[in-house]
Amino acid sequence: MRSRRIYRSEDAAAVIRRSQISLLSRLISRVFEAPDSWCVKNLDLSRLTGNPGDRFTLDDYPHLRAPLREFDYRGRRKVLTCVGPEQTGKTMLELAGFVWTRRILPSGALIIYPDDGLAKQIDRTKMRPILEADPVLGPQLAKRATTGAMSYRFSDSITYYLGSGSPITSLSVPLVFCDELDTWLEFGGQESPLTGAKKRTRAYDEALLVEVCTPRGLESESLIWEEFRQSSQGYFHLCCQACGKLTMRSCDVHNLQWELDDDDRLIPESIRLICPECRHEHTEDQKPEMIRSGDYVHRYPDALATHPGYQWGALVSLKKSLDWPTIAEAQLAAGSSGHYKAQLYFYNSIRGLPLRHGGVAGKRETTIRKLCVPTPVKLAQRWIGVDVQADRLYYVVRGLDQTGSTHLLAAGQAETWDALDSVIRRHGVNYGILDSGYRTKEVYSFLKSRPYLLAYKGNPHIGTAWKISEESRRLILANPDRYKVELLDALYERLSRWRKEAQAAERIHRPAPPRKNFVYLPENPDREYLDMLLDVSPNNKVKGGHAYDKWASASGNDHYFDAEKMLLVFRDYWNEKIFPNLKR
Numbered sequence: 001m002r003s004r005r006i007y008r009s010e011d012a013a014a015v016i017r018r019s020q021i022s023l024l025s026r027l028i029s030r031v032f033e034a035p036d037s038w039c040v041k042n043l044d045l046s047r048l049t050g051n052p053g054d055r056f057t058l059d060d061y062p063h064l065r066a067p068l069r070e071f072d073y074r075g076r077r078k079v080l081t082c083v084g085p086e087q088t089g090k091t092m093l094e095l096a097g098f099v100w101t102r103r104i105l106p107s108g109a110l111i112i113y114p115d116d117g118l119a120k121q122i123d124r125t126k127m128r129p130i131l132e133a134d135p136v137l138g139p140q141l142a143k144r145a146t147t148g149a150m151s152y153r154f155s156d157s158i159t160y161y162l163g164s165g166s167p168i169t170s171l172s173v174p175l176v177f178c179d180e181l182d183t184w185l186e187f188g189g190q191e192s193p194l195t196g197a198k199k200r201t202r203a204y205d206e207a208l209l210v211e212v213c214t215p216r217g218l219e220s221e222s223l224i225w226e227e228f229r230q231s232s233q234g235y236f237h238l239c240c241q242a243c244g245k246l247t248m249r250s251c252d253v254h255n256l257q258w259e260l261d262d263d264d265r266l267i268p269e270s271i272r273l274i275c276p277e278c279r280h281e282h283t284e285d286q287k288p289e290m291i292r293s294g295d296y297v298h299r300y301p302d303a304l305a306t307h308p309g310y311q312w313g314a315l316v317s318l319k320k321s322l323d324w325p326t327i328a329e330a331q332l333a334a335g336s337s338g339h340y341k342a343q344l345y346f347y348n349s350i351r352g353l354p355l356r357h358g359g360v361a362g363k364r365e366t367t368i369r370k371l372c373v374p375t376p377v378k379l380a381q382r383w384i385g386v387d388v389q390a391d392r393l394y395y396v397v398r399g400l401d402q403t404g405s406t407h408l409l410a411a412g413q414a415e416t417w418d419a420l421d422s423v424i425r426r427h428g429v430n431y432g433i434l435d436s437g438y439r440t441k442e443v444y445s446f447l448k449s450r451p452y453l454l455a456y457k458g459n460p461h462i463g464t465a466w467k468i469s470e471e472s473r474r475l476i477l478a479n480p481d482r483y484k485v486e487l488l489d490a491l492y493e494r495l496s497r498w499r500k501e502a503q504a505a506e507r508i509h510r511p512a513p514p515r516k517n518f519v520y521l522p523e524n525p526d527r528e529y530l531d532m533l534l535d536v537s538p539n540n541k542v543k544g545g546h547a548y549d550k551w552a553s554a555s556g557n558d559h560y561f562d563a564e565k566m567l568l569v570f571r572d573y574w575n576e577k578i579f580p581n582l583k584r
C-alpha cells in the first residue's frame, strides 16, 4: 500500500534523526505517565497569550480529566468523541493531549482543522507557544529542519496539520485529530473528509481518532452528534451538595430557576440550581464544588473501550462569561422569542447539544443556509431585481458566475429613485428588471434613460412561463406561480437533488454532475433577507398547501422573495434574448 510506504520512509528518517538527541532526554520522554497527571505536572502555558495561569490545571476544567486520560491508546484502536460549547476548554484538551502524545507516545499524527487559515492561526497562537515551552520539544524547534510548511518533524515523531479541504490521502498515521468537524468544508462528489480522516489510521493496530467539536445546527445534520450517538455517551453530571448524587447533567440548564421583576427582567440573585431528585436549591457560590465533585455518567459503558464519548454543557464552566445569569438569559431569549437563531445559540453554545426541535421554519432555514458559499471574485454579469412598494424599493443584486449559477451580492431598500440609481452604479449592474404593477408611471420614467432595465408584470393567464408584452418590448409578462415554484425549488430542492446525483455518480466512479443554475447566498446572509425568503411558506389554509405552487406569504413581508423571483424571469429572458447575441 502506497500510503503505508510513505509513512515508513518517514519513520526511517526519524530513526536517523533520533540519534541526534541525548540519551537522557530520550529516557525521560519514554517514562510512562498518564496524560492527566503528566499534563498537570509538565504542561507549560506561560507562552500562551491571554492565559490566566502559567501551568495547566484541571481545577478549572474538571470535566477535561476523563477525556484527557483517553489519549492513552496503547493496545487498542479507538475513537474519542468530545462535544461541548465554545469557551469550555476544548482547544486546551486537544493541545494537552497532543503534547502528551508527542512526549510519551510519539508517532505520526495528523491534525485536521476546518480550514488552512484556522490551522495556521491555531498553530501560531496556541500550538507553537506550548511546544516551545516544552523542555524536550522546545530546543528541537530551534533547528530549522524541525518546522515544515505545515508540519513538525521532531526526533521521534512527525505531525501534519491542515484544513479539512486539503488532500490527505497519501498520509497514514496512527493518531488523527478532527477539530470542529461540524464546520468542515464539504466537497461535492468526493468522500466526506471525516471518512477520509478515518481511513488514515487503517494500517495500525493501535490508533486513536480524536473528534472535538461544538455541535452546529440541527441534530439531523450534526456530524459530531452522529459520532457521539455511536459512542459510550458520557454526560458530565454536577454533584448535588445535599444528596451527594450525580443528578444534574451539565447540559440540563432547565434545572436553573429564577424570578423576574415587574418588567420581566431576570433577578440575578434569585437564580438557583435545583436537584431534580432531592429538590435541594443550590446557589452559584456552590458551583465550584458541584463541578469538582461531578463526573461523567455513561449511557453505554460497554462502548468505553473502543469509542468513549464525552459531552458537557455550559454548567461545567467556572468562567464569568458563562455564569448562571448569562445561561439563564440565553434560556429566556430562546424560550420567549421562539426565534430560530436564539434557540440555535441556546442549544449549541449553552447546552452543547444540536438543536432537537428546530420547528418547521428552522428546518427550512437550515436547508437554505446550505446554499451559503463564498462569493466568487470573478463574475460575468451583475443583475438587479426590484420590488416596487408604496414607500420604498426593495432590491436584490446578483452576479452570474462562470458555471451559470448566481450569487447574491446585495439585498436592501432604496427610499427614492435616486437612491436606487446609486445602488445600480455602485454595484456595476449590467441589466435589471423592475416590478411595474404598481407606481407604473414612475417605473417607466425611470426606465426611459436606462435601456438596460426592463419592466415586469405578473400575469397567470399568458399560457407560458414568460413573454414579451405586445404593448412594449421592454415589458416582460410572466406567470408568477411558475417562478415561485422555480425559486422554491432552487432554495429547497436543487442542492439535495444534486447531492443524490453526485453520490450515485460516486458509486459508479463517475465524476459528479456540474452544479448548474444554483441560486447561491453569501456566507453570512442578512437576517431580514432570510426572513423574507422564509416568509413564503406552506399554506395551511388550503388543501394540499404543502405543494410549492400553494405556498404563500405568511405576513405579506416577502419583498426580497419577489425581487428574487423577477431575477429568475430575467434569467430566462437573458438566456433567450441576450446571451445568444453575445456569443456571436
Ligand SMILES: [Zn+2]
Residues within 6 Å of the ligand: 240, 241, 242, 243, 244, 245, 247, 275, 276, 277, 278, 279, 280
Ligand atoms: Zn440532590
